[in-house]
Amino acid sequence: MVAFPSKYQIWKTWAQDGQVPEDDKKVKMFKANCDQIRMSAEVGLSQPRWLRRRYMLVRYEDIARYPMQKAEEMYRFTGIPFSPQVREWILRNTQTMQEDSGIFSTQRNSSEQAEKWRFSIPFTLAQVVQRVCGPTMELFGYRFVDDEKTLMNKSISLLEEKLFL
Template sequence: MRRSWPESVPSDQPRISAHRPPRTAVLIFTQMRSGSSFVGELFNQHPDVFYVFEPLWALKNHPNKTHDVSGAEQLRLLQGILACDFKNIVNVMPFYLNNKTFGASTKSKVLLKLCKSFKKLARNDSEPGLRCPIPEELVAEVLGRACRTRRFTVIKTIRLANISDLAPIERDLDLDLRVVHLVRDPRGTIASRLALRHHRKDNVTTFSDDDIDEGEVEGLCESILRNLKNATTVGHYTLLRFEDVAASPVEQMRKLHKSLGLPLHKAVYRWIRGNTNASGPGRAPFSTRRRSKERVGGWRFALSFAQVNMIQEKCRQTMSLLGYRHVRSAEELVDASIELY
């Protein structure tokens, strides 16, 4: 007999109102080390948001290696999640939810609560030791129900190369799709990537000239520039600079939520207050808890002027379009009184 949704689980979910407005789907589109985990949390904390962290990771890392990580497969996965329709992606979601190295189910408040609910049920036929023991035949139903009981779906991804790939979602699905294009000063992004590779704190560490790959710098800025130019391919587009969010998280959160039609909630304010003034040396590289204002300018003390100058030359047009000011000397680089944004 086909098992149904356990009655103990939906009691934790918001109730659906017959008079709720149409569903809104939000995709945070960005590059690696651009502050997207921080920005994603501004949505993850909201009780009316079904938040999914980096779902495209599951395609590339799936153990059976049968999934095509090109555009079509990526689009199918994103479409299913954004539309709360998991029937055609159910073969990917159990791996995504249960992989202990990636820990996707711990990065979403909604998914974490669901997984904990099934752990409490202690079903005899659940595989022991699973991080998220939702039976595979129930995955589509369970995730779809939890998604639909919230008005907003939000996906955060660094693994989609072209913003124009999202056009079919807006065209083919009955969704109010909103794309938030998150950008960061390429000097900060490169310094943060170096810190991650070297397992260091990017606001106190210096790097040798050989550490920076000029091809990576060019690729980063060309990608940002290309997607800025292709922004018109998606209907509802918001450009968001990480530096603005880090410097004024409450103000930027208010503006962003208003533009998306997402009502403000005190849980988001609480998270901002508790996670933008962190101290101590034990910050993990993917942590969202940090001194946000210091985070903005940490690269100024991690990179040499020669390194910064190289990035500025290769990213001149991108930085100009985004309003990032160049530094002109080693003295100006470390003078924190000089505003670069």
């Protein structure tokens, strides 16, 4: 929304008005994307014979919160050696200071980035996402919020600890 503001202008208008027409084409497309992601994950998690040991589900937030641990897990899963250069790259690109990370920079403090959306999205839009993407959010272990105060409360995690095996 920050990098491409014109693409999300209608969502911002809806948030200001407090009304989001869920039968709108863009909302339906958003729901369809959520449904596709959920269905793909469900296939992978059901571990059909043809996907066994070939599918690993990893949430963005887990990578952001534990970049080194998750990278090691992914490298181990794929059988690719986890080199010192990769380790150094991860440290350099996930532990940066705020002033070093502009909009188009690849360097971020990854643990902060994972929850940054909570403090910039209007509660109205969070409610719409919860309604249209609820089943997908449940599968991935995202907690729902009932009010703006909970959405903005940094001490409340909106992410369940979850292993995807």
